[in-house]
Amino acid sequence: MSETKIIKADITELDVDAIVSAANAALCGGGGVDGAIHRAAGPFLLEECRQLGGCKPGFAKITGGHNLKCWHIIHAVGPVWYGGHKGEEDLLRSCYRESLKLASAHSAKSIAFPAISCGAYRFPVELACKIAVEEVHKWLSQDDSIDVVYFVCFDSKIKQQYLNAIGEQ
Numbered sequence: 001m002s003e004t005k006i007i008k009a010d011i012t013e014l015d016v017d018a019i020v021s022a023a024n025a026a027l028c029g030g031g032g033v034d035g036a037i038h039r040a041a042g043p044f045l046l047e048e049c050r051q052l053g054g055c056k057p058g059f060a061k062i063t064g065g066h067n068l069k070c071w072h073i074i075h076a077v078g079p080v081w082y083g084g085h086k087g088e089e090d091l092l093r094s095c096y097r098e099s100l101k102l103a104s105a106h107s108a109k110s111i112a113f114p115a116i117s118c119g120a121y122r123f124p125v126e127l128a129c130k131i132a133v134e135e136v137h138k139w140l141s142q143d144d145s146i147d148v149v150y151f152v153c154f155d156s157k158i159k160q161q162y163l164n165a166i167g168e169q
């Protein structure tokens with residue numbers, strides 16, 4: 001039986017098989033969670049990312065974990081929120097599915113997600129948490145290769161939104 005857990009943590013410190021980064025399309029490192037991951041993983045992560053040729057919004061690419069405890073880093077490119085009429089919701093849903101597909105293909109049993117697009121990309125947090133929870137639950141109901149999915153909160157406001165979204169399932 002697979003499960004989801006909401007945890008308050010710095011995603012760079014987690015001992016899981018795969019962590020997800022909220023990356024930008026160039027996969028060249030940036031601010032927020034992506035910057036934290038690159039700083040903690042070390043400079044060879046950027047070198048590996050440079051070989052990947054970027055990534056479109058709604059998709060994800062995978063690298064090794066470098067200096068982190070995780071085996072894999074999944075670099076998911078979330079949508080920038082422009083008001084909701086530019087396919088933002090579908091793109092965010094796709095990010096979760098593509099990340100889970102990569103995790104599963106690489107035999108990851110545990111995976112941790114940050115709140116993709118909820119920082120600099122300005123996606124409304126309540127909707128983003130609902131999307132994250134829905135897509136993860138949908139995936140886990142069809143794929144039993146992943147044991148645990150962590151929703152990582154960096155601030156308590158987001159934690160409450162995940163709790164509400166899970167309560168609605």
Ligand code: ADP
Pocket residue numbers: 009010011012022023031032033034036078114115116117118119120121122123152153154155158
């Ligand atoms: P985006 O550009 O996709 O909006 P951000 O990195 O700006 O991505 O923010 C995504 C979320 O990641 C935000 O909720 C932010 O608080 C959170 N975050 C930032 N640093 C960390 C970290 N070290 N671990 C987990 N979550 C983090």
